Amino acid sequence: MSSDSLQAGNDLSQKHWAIIGGGMLGLTLAHNLAKAGQQVTLYEAASEIGGLAGSWHVGEIQWDKHYHVTLLSDLRNRALLTELGLEKDMRWVETKTGFFTEGKLYSMSSTPEFLRFPPLRMIDKIRLGGTIFMASKRRDWQALERIPVADWLSKWSGRRTFEKIWLPLLKAKLGDTYKRCSATFIWATIARMYKARQSGLKKEMFGYVPGGYAKILEHFAASLATRGVEICTGEPIKQIVSDQEGLVSVQTDQGAQHFDRVVMTTPSSLLTNFCPQLSDHQRQQHEQVEYLGILCASVVLKKPLANYYVTNITDSGVPFTAVIEMTTLVDPKELGGNTLVYLPRYAAHDDKAWEWSDAQIEELFIGALVDMYPDFSRDDVLAFKVSRARHVMALPTLEYSTKLPPMETNIPNVFAVNSAHIVKGTLNVNEVVELAETALSETLLPSLQNAYQSSSALPELPTTDSLLEPTTQPVSA
Known part of the structure; x- marks a missing residue:
């Protein structure tokens, strides 16, 4: 029936x-x-x-308040969009990934680029690649709930790779709460992105609905x-x-x-x-469910920063988690020919960032962009607006599913x-x-x-x- x-x-x-x-x-x-x-x-x-999927106006444009993307493998969401009559309108774009580490920007969008990545030795790269491949094939996630994420990554990727890559990324996303989180966090992240590459094209094909959310x-x-x-x-x-x-x-x-x-x-x-x-x-x-919040800046620029949808950041001192350049995915024509960038900072309930004013956030974030991108100038900024959401992601602490x-x-x-x-x-x-x-x-x-x-x-x-x-x-x- x-x-x-x-x-x-x-x-x-x-x-x-x-x-x-x-x-x-x-x-x-x-x-x-x-x-x-x-x-x-x-x-x-x-x-x-x-x-969290709502939209707002930033300067002269309207777009999503927080960054969202649809993967080819997101069949549940795509089926819902089909029911709403929107999936047929989706636009699919091949995107690239960047890494900002040791004060330099590197592309990490292909195997050759990964193999040329200077901060890691060849043995480090082999262990890092093996960790990602192994995690993508693993199905017994319940066992990972009993293992601290730092211990698991150190074991499989090695201490050097953990210190240079995984630890900065964990701190950027989770702050010091990473110490209480289980390995299911990184397993789930790897599994989703790897599944996207298994969708048939072996590329990072991301999609969006024209007009946004x-x-x-x-x-x-x-x-x-x-x-x-x-x-x-x-x-x-x-x-x-x-x-x-x-x-x-x-x-x-x-x-x-x-x-x-x-x-x-x-x-x-x-x-x-x-x-x-x-x-x-x-x-x-x-x-007892502990949440991470997010302070997310929407920045409208006169010109692009780089050609990466997401730039992961491993350098300490950068006040945001990553750089999401939305107009590497979304047609700039939808945004008046401008560039839209998201600068997210994930924050625990006691993070000092919650006390920052919008003006302080703008000064810190724009200053960091100046340091990261030699061709970027403060004069390139057309609009800057900050969203604050205190209860976004429940922390996957040890044995999380048994306590829900x-x-x-x-x-x-x-x-x-x-x-x-x-x-x-x-x-x-x-x-x-x-x-x-x-x-x-x-x-x-x-x-x-x-x-x-x-x-x-x-x-x-x-x-x-x-x-x-x-x-x-x-x-x-």
């Missing part, structure tokens, strides 16, 4: 769901629940949907409206409580509304603030599904879409099935296969 054939005529076959959070996770959950014949209301505290979100909102989903923006949640009849009250400044089911997609460290009925044990589970709170909370008919439940991947839109589908098939729809078991006259729920069939098939480029 297909998901669209589930009718609302039977009172028990359709429930009214509230989705808390209008990022890509909440939107995808709402989309799939509506496909399954459910009534859905989505709450978003901000004035617009999108969350502003266009994707516009189509998403229209699709949800067609399916009857109500979107309530500008409504932060004050409290979520369940009554003795199993109905769940969602309270905002606009009043309270009752639902049959509620799914919270907000970060674990925040959702405890409005769920007074959480047990002490589950509250502790959510509060369950998706089904102790509060009747209340669920918590957020990016912290990504246990064997990196945070990206494809993983978020897959998480939504997994939560739907393994937790949310089974909760309805259990409720229906007391009635023999109820319609059969759609199977997992029928719901997920569109997103498990390869999509041509």
Whole structure:
């Protein structure tokens, strides 16, 4: 039985769901629940949907607030874009990767360039290549959760390679928290990028939708409206409580509304603030999830910096994690002929960078670009704007998956599904879409099935296969 054939005529076959959070996770959950014949209301505290995938204006241009890219191997995300009528419009571009190390910029986009990479000896390169290849083939990620990432990389790549390459990259991404993180972090990162190269072309083919996520979100909102989903923006949640009849009250400044089911997609460290009925044990589970945040500068320039989509940085003292030159991927015509660069800095909750003003960040970041690129001048800057998000990525600490709170909370008919439940991947839109589908098939729809078991006259729920069939098939480029 297909998901669209589930009718609302039977009172028990359709429930009214509230989705808390209008990022890509909440939107995808709402989309799939509506496909399954459910009534859905989505709450978003901000004035617009999108969350970390939202767009904004920087100077004279509008583009994504944070950098996003689609890989050929991102089949879940591409299937969703197909449903929204956008995958056919995607543009695919071969990109290059740079490395800034020992004060110089190197290209690392091919095997010959890797073999010529001066900072490493040939034996170091062999061990580094072997580490990457071995990680790409490994499947038992659970065992890696018990091994500190520094120990694992030192063992397989060697101490010299670890000190010159891996350690600076770990510190740039994780800060000192890398000491508490497991090897699954680097395994998941390698696996995704290696899988992209295994997609058939052996090249770094990245894709984007013309118009960016502003266009994707516009189509998403229209699709949800067609399916009857109500979107309530500008409504932060004050409290979520369940009554003795199993109905769940969602309270905002606009009043309270009752639902049959509620799914919270907000970060674990925040959702405890409005769920007074959480047990002490589950509250502790959510509060112990540690998040990295990001300060991300969008910089509009008169001319390009280099020809690399991403430039990894191993030199200490550079105040950002990497240089993402978006217009090596996106046609500059979409950005008024200008160059768009992202300068991200991942930061733990106690990072001093949270105290920096926008002016301080601009001075530090632009100064670092001047040092990195001899042909760059401060006069090349047309616009500079900073985004701050404190709860972005849950840290994959040792034995992380064994400590996660369950998706089904102790509060009747209340669920918590957020990016912290990504246990064997990196945070990206494809993983978020897959998480939504997994939560739907393994937790949310089974909760309805259990409720229906007391009635023999109820319609059969759609199977997992029928719901997920569109997103498990390869999509041509």
